[in-house]
Amino acid sequence: MPASIPPLPAAEPADVREVRELARTWADASGLRGWLTTVDHKRIAKRYVMTAFAFFALGGIDALIMRTQLLRPENQLVGPDRYNQLFTVHGTNMMFLFAVPVMLAMGLYMVPLLVGARNVAFPRLNALGYWVYLFGGILLWVALLSDTGPDTGWFSYVPLSGPEFSPGKRVDVWAQMITFTEISGLISAVEIIVTALKCRAPGMTLGRMPIFVWAMLVTAFMVIPSLSMIATASQMLAMDRLVGTHFFNVAEGGDPLLWQHFFWWFGHPEVYIIFIPATGFISALLPAFTRRPVFGHNAVVLSSIATAFLGFGVWVHHMFATGILQLASSFFTATSIMITIPTAVQIFCWIVTIWTGRLQFTTSFLFILGFFVTFIIGGLTGVMLASVPFDQQVHDSYFVVAHLHYVLLGGGAFPLFAAIYYWFPKWTGRMLSERMGKLHFALWLVGVNLTFFPMHLLGLDGMPRRVYTYPDGMGWTGNNQLATAGAYVIALSVLAFVGNVLWSARRGVRAGDDPWVSDSLEWGTSSPPPPYNFARPPVVQGRAPLWDRTPDAPVVVGLATDRREILVTTAMDAEPDHRHPDPEPTIWPFVAAIAVSVFFIALMFTPWAVVFGSALLFPPLVAWGWPRRPNQAPGVTTPAEGGA
Amino acid sequence: MQGALDAAGPQAAHIARLWWIALGVSAVVYALTMAALFVAVTHRKRAPAVPTIEPAPDAERRGRRWVGAAVGATIVVLFAFLFADLVTTRALAAIERPREMLTVRVTGMQWWWRVEYRDTVSARTVTTANEIHVPVGRPVLLELESGDVIHSIWIPTLHGKRDLVPGQRNVLTVQADRPGIYRGECAEFCGHQHAKMALVVVAEPEAQFRAWYAAQHAEARPPADSLQLAGQQVFMSKACAVCHQIRGTPAGGRVAPDLTHLASRRSLAAGTLPNTRGHLAGWIIDPQSLKPGTRMPANEMRPDELRALLAYLESLR
Numbered sequence: 001m002p003a004s005i006p007p008l009p010a011a012e013p014a015d016v017r018e019v020r021e022l023a024r025t026w027a028d029a030s031g032l033r034g035w036l037t038t039v040d041h042k043r044i045a046k047r048y049v050m051t052a053f054a055f056f057a058l059g060g061i062d063a064l065i066m067r068t069q070l071l072r073p074e075n076q077l078v079g080p081d082r083y084n085q086l087f088t089v090h091g092t093n094m095m096f097l098f099a100v101p102v103m104l105a106m107g108l109y110m111v112p113l114l115v116g117a118r119n120v121a122f123p124r125l126n127a128l129g130y131w132v133y134l135f136g137g138i139l140l141w142v143a144l145l146s147d148t149g150p151d152t153g154w155f156s157y158v159p160l161s162g163p164e165f166s167p168g169k170r171v172d173v174w175a176q177m178i179t180f181t182e183i184s185g186l187i188s189a190v191e192i193i194v195t196a197l198k199c200r201a202p203g204m205t206l207g208r209m210p211i212f213v214w215a216m217l218v219t220a221f222m223v224i225p226s227l228s229m230i231a232t233a234s235q236m237l238a239m240d241r242l243v244g245t246h247f248f249n250v251a252e253g254g255d256p257l258l259w260q261h262f263f264w265w266f267g268h269p270e271v272y273i274i275f276i277p278a279t280g281f282i283s284a285l286l287p288a289f290t291r292r293p294v295f296g297h298n299a300v301v302l303s304s305i306a307t308a309f310l311g312f313g314v315w316v317h318h319m320f321a322t323g324i325l326q327l328a329s330s331f332f333t334a335t336s337i338m339i340t341i342p343t344a345v346q347i348f349c350w351i352v353t354i355w356t357g358r359l360q361f362t363t364s365f366l367f368i369l370g371f372f373v374t375f376i377i378g379g380l381t382g383v384m385l386a387s388v389p390f391d392q393q394v395h396d397s398y399f400v401v402a403h404l405h406y407v408l409l410g411g412g413a414f415p416l417f418a419a420i421y422y423w424f425p426k427w428t429g430r431m432l433s434e435r436m437g438k439l440h441f442a443l444w445l446v447g448v449n450l451t452f453f454p455m456h457l458l459g460l461d462g463m464p465r466r467v468y469t470y471p472d473g474m475g476w477t478g479n480n481q482l483a484t485a486g487a488y489v490i491a492l493s494v495l496a497f498v499g500n501v502l503w504s505a506r507r508g509v510r511a512g513d514d515p516w517v518s519d520s521l522e523w524g525t526s527s528p529p530p531p532y533n534f535a536r537p538p539v540v541q542g543r544a545p546l547w548d549r550t551p552d553a554p555v556v557v558g559l560a561t562d563r564r565e566i567l568v569t570t571a572m573d574a575e576p577d578h579r580h581p582d583p584e585p586t587i588w589p590f591v592a593a594i595a596v597s598v599f600f601i602a603l604m605f606t607p608w609a610v611v612f613g614s615a616l617l618f619p620p621l622v623a624w625g626w627p628r629r630p631n632q633a634p635g636v637t638t639p640a641e642g643g644a
Numbered sequence: 645m646q647g648a649l650d651a652a653g654p655q656a657a658h659i660a661r662l663w664w665i666a667l668g669v670s671a672v673v674y675a676l677t678m679a680a681l682f683v684a685v686t687h688r689k690r691a692p693a694v695p696t697i698e699p700a701p702d703a704e705r706r707g708r709r710w711v712g713a714a715v716g717a718t719i720v721v722l723f724a725f726l727f728a729d730l731v732t733t734r735a736l737a738a739i740e741r742p743r744e745m746l747t748v749r750v751t752g753m754q755w756w757w758r759v760e761y762r763d764t765v766s767a768r769t770v771t772t773a774n775e776i777h778v779p780v781g782r783p784v785l786l787e788l789e790s791g792d793v794i795h796s797i798w799i800p801t802l803h804g805k806r807d808l809v810p811g812q813r814n815v816l817t818v819q820a821d822r823p824g825i826y827r828g829e830c831a832e833f834c835g836h837q838h839a840k841m842a843l844v845v846v847a848e849p850e851a852q853f854r855a856w857y858a859a860q861h862a863e864a865r866p867p868a869d870s871l872q873l874a875g876q877q878v879f880m881s882k883a884c885a886v887c888h889q890i891r892g893t894p895a896g897g898r899v900a901p902d903l904t905h906l907a908s909r910r911s912l913a914a915g916t917l918p919n920t921r922g923h924l925a926g927w928i929i930d931p932q933s934l935k936p937g938t939r940m941p942a943n944e945m946r947p948d949e950l951r952a953l954l955a956y957l958e959s960l961r
C-alpha cells in the first residue's frame with residue numbers, strides 16, 4: 001500500500017451530537033423495507049454496478065457458448081436458431097445492460113462524492129431508474145431462457161426485424177428492453193447533469209471541477225440525444241410491428257435505411273458513452289498513482305468535449321456498404337479520421353503524466369497500462385475502418401468483431417477494472433487483494449488478446465460474423481481455436497476478480513479513509529461514506545482539494561441536521577445559492593417501476609396497454625409526489641447562511 | 645480459401661495494397677507509442693513521494709512541446725492515410741467505368757442467391773443460382789437487389805462487399821484476372837441461416853465462358869429415357885414445381901432456385917453441400933436436417949420415385 005505520506009487530518013470534525021443527528025436523519029429503514037425504499041445514491045449505484053456485473057457474467061457465459069460452438073467447423077453444440085439468439089442477446093446485453101449502465105452507475109456513485117454533495121439531484125427518480133433497468137434486464141434474460149430471445153442482432157435491422165420476417169414476440173422483447181434501459185439511462189443522465197452543475201461544493205468552479213466529473217457530464221449530455229433517438233426508433237419499430245404503421249416498410253413507401261441512420265446515430269455515440277467515462281477513470285486515478293495532477297488538465301477536458309461533438313458526426317461509417325453516395329462517404333471518412341485527434345491528445349497527456357510522475361505499481365495502475373496496450377490497437381484498426389474501400393472488405397467480418405472488442409474491452413473494461421480496484425476501499429472500507437488483482441490482470445490481458453487478436457486474421461481471411469458455423473477447409477479453424485481458448489482464459493480471469501471481490505469485501509485489509517493519499521474530495525470523508533456523505537461539506541480552494549488542504553480549511557456549516565437538506569450552488573462558480581430539502585425514502589418509485597413494466601410488457605401484446613398502463617402508473621406517481629407536511633422545513637429557499 | 649489479401653482481381657488488389665500501407669503505418673505508430681510508454685514507466689525520477697501539486701514549470705513546458713509534436717505527427721499520419729484512401733477510391737472508381745459491360749443481376753433471397761443474365765438478343769433470361777460465371781479479365785457489373793431482407797454480397801478475393809437492400813438498386817463491379825473459383829458469402833445478417841448463404845464466382849477464359857453461357861441459355865433437356873420421364877412426372881406432381889422453375893417445362897416457380905441446369909452446378913443449397921447424388925437425395929428428402937430453417941420443406945416419396953427424380957435432375961446439365 002502506497003501510504004507514503006501521512007494523511008492530513010480530516011477537515012474540522014463536526015461535533016458528535018451533530019453527526020449522530022445526521023445519521024438518524026439520513027438513515028434508511030432497516031431490512032427489506034429499507035432496501036426497497038432507499039433513495040441513497042450510493043446504495044442505488046452500488047446495486048446498479050453489481051447488477052451490471054451480473055449481466056456481464058451472463059453475457060460472458062453466452063459468449064463462451066458461442067466461442068465453444070465455433071471451436072470446430074460444423075460443430076453441433078447449438079443450432080442456428082439458438083446461436084442467433086445468443087449473439088443478439090450477447091450484444092444487446094453487453095451494450096445496454098452492462099457497459100452503458102455500469103459507466104453511468106459509476107457516475108451516480110462517485111459524482112456526488114467528488115463534488116462534495118450529499119446526494120444526487122433527484123433521489124427518487126434515481127431509484128426509479130434502477131428498478132426500471134433491473135426489470136428490463138430480467139425481461140431480456142427470461143426471454144432468452146424461455147426461447148423467446150431476440151434473434152435479429154443487437155442492431156435489429158429492418159426489414160428482418162419487421163413484422164413480415166420476424167413474427168412472434170422475439171423482436172418485441174428487444175424493442176421493449178430498449179425502452180426500459182433508455183428510460184433508465186436518460187434518468188441517470190439527468191441526475192448527473194444536475195448534480196454536477198448545481199450541487200457542487202462551494203468554491204468548486206467549473207475550472208476546478210475534477211476531470212472525471214467533466215467526463216461524466218459530457219457523457220450525460222451525449223446520452224440525452226442518442227438514447228432518446230434509439231428509444232424513438234425502437235418505438236417506431238414496435239408500432240410497425242404492433243399497429244401496422246409503415247415507417248420502415250418499402251412496399252408502403254417506408255425506408256429500411258432510415259432505421260440504420262437512426263440506429264447508428266445512436267449507436268456510434270453509444271461507444272463514446274462507454275469510452276468517455278473510461279477516460280474519466282484514467283484521469284481520476286492517475287494523480288494517485290503518479291503523485292502529480294494530470295498533465296494538460298484543460299486539454300484533456302476539451303478533448304472529451306470535442307470527442308462528444310464529433311461522435312455525432314460519424315454514424316455513416318457503419319453504413320459504407322449500403323451503397324450511399326460517394327461524396328457522403330468521403331465526408332464521413334474525414335470526420336471518422338478526425339475523431340482520433342482528441343483521443344490522441346488525451347493519450348499523450350497521460351503519457352506525459354506518467355513520464356513526469358512517481359509511479360505506484362498497483363493493480364489499478366497496471367490496468368491503466370493495459371488500457372494503453374490494448375485500446376490503441378482498437379484505435380488504429382478504427383482509423384483503417386474509416387476508409388471506405390478497406391471497410392468494404394472487412395465490414396461485418398471478424399475483423400470488425402476484433403476491432404470492436406479491442407475498443408470496448410481495451411477502452412472500457414480495462415479502465416473500469418482500474419477504477420474498481422481504486423474505489424473499492426471507498427465503497428467498502430476494505431482493500432481488494434493486490435495479489436489476486438495481479439492474477440486477474442495478467443489473465444485478463446492475455447485472455448483478451450488471445451481471444452480477439454486472431455479475429456483480425458479471420459476477418460481478413462474472409463470469415464463473416466454472426467455465423468453459427470463455418471465449413472471445414474477454409475483455413476479458419478486454427479484461429480478460431482485460439483480465440484476460443486482465449487475466451488476461457490477471460491472466464492478464469494473474471495472468476496479471479498469475482499473471488500477477489502467476494503473475499504475482500506469481508507476479509508480484505510482495512511483501508512482507512514484515504515488509502516491512496518488521493519487528491520479528490522471523495523477521500524475526504526470516511527470509507528465507506530456515511531449516508532449523508534459529508535457531515536460538513538468541504539469548501540474547495542483548488543483542483544486538488546485534498547492535497548492543498550490545510551488543517552483549518554473552511555467547511556459548510558448551517559445545513560439542517562434534523563431534516564434532509566442539501567446545498568444548491570450556482571452552475572458556473574459554485575457560489576452557495578440556496579438550501580433545498582432532499583426527499584425521504586419511499587416505496588413509490590419501486591411501485592411505479594412495476595407499473596411501468598406492466599405497461600411496457602403488455603404493450604408487446606396490445607396497444608390498449610397505453611390506456612390501462614397509464615391508469616396503473618397514475619396512483620404511484622401521485623403518491624410519490626404527495627408532500628409530507630411535517631417534514632417541510634420553513635424558509636427552504638433562503639440563501640444558505642453558512643456558505644463558507 | 646477466400647482471403648481478402650489473396651487478390652484475384654484489380655479491386656481486391658488495390659484494397660490489399662491499402663491494407664499493407666495502413667498496417668505498416670499503424671505498426672510504426674503503435675511501436676512508437678509503446679516505446680514512449682515504456683520509457684515513461686521505466687524512467688525513474690528521484691522525486692519525493694509527496695504529491696506534486698505544482699509540477700516544475702520547465703518540465704511542464706517540455707511536456708507541452710512533446711504533446712504538441714506528437715499531435716502534429718498524428719495529424720500528418722492521418723492526412724497521409726486519408727490521401728492513400730482517396731487514391732484507392734479513385735482507382736476503384738476508374739475500373740467501374742468501361743463502356744460495355746456484362747451485366748448480371750444478383751438477387752439476395754433468404755439464404756440463396758438468384759443470378760440472372762439478361763440477354764440483349766432474345767427475350768429470354770439465363771437464370772441460375774448461387775453461381776456466377778464471369779469471363780476472365782473483363783469487368784462485370786453486378787446489379788444487386790433483394791427479394792426479402794437486407795443481404796450483402798462479399799467475394800473477398802475480388803472486391804469488398806455491397807449490400808442488397810429492398811427497394812434499392814445497388815451495383816458492384818468485379819473483375820477476375822485469373823481463372824479460378826472464388827468463394828463468397830452473405831455478409832449482412834439476414835436471419836436464421838445467414839451462415840449458410842455462400843456463392844461462388846467461376847472465372848473462365850472468354851471462350852469457355854461463352855460455351856457455358858450458350859449451354860445455360862438453352863431450355864432444359866427433355867427426359868432421355870423412361871426413368872427420367874418418370875422423374876419429371878414426380879417433379880411436376882409433387883410440390884417441387886410450385887417453387888422451382890425448369891425452363892421448357894410447366895414448372896415455373898420463382899421463390900426457389902431455378903433448376904434448369906442444376907446438374908451443371910457445383911453445389912447445393914447455396915454452397916452448403918457438394919452437388920453429388922447422395923447429397924441431392926438427402927436434400928430432397930430432408931432439407932431441414934442439412935440446413936435447419938431453410939425455406940424448402942421436406943418431401944416424402946417412395947424409393948423408386950426418388951430414384952427416378954434423381955435420374956431426371958442429374959440429366960439437367
Ligand code: HEM
Pocket residue numbers: 060063064066067087088090091092094095098099153154155401405408409412413451465466467487490
Ligand atoms: C467476455 C469476453 C467476451 C467475449 C469472449 C466475446 C465474444 C463475442 C463473440 C463470439 C461475438 C459474436 C461475434 C459475431 O458472430 O458477430 C461477440 C459479439 C459482440 N460483442 Fe462480445 N465478447 C465479450 C465481451 C464483450 C463486451 C464486454 C462487450 C461490450 C461492452 C461486447 C460487445 C459485443 C457486441 C456489441 C457484439 C456484436 C453483437 C452482434 O454482432 O450483434 N462483448 N462477442
Ligand SMILES: [Cu+2]
Pocket residue numbers: 752753755794795796830831832833834838841
Ligand atoms: Cu443473406
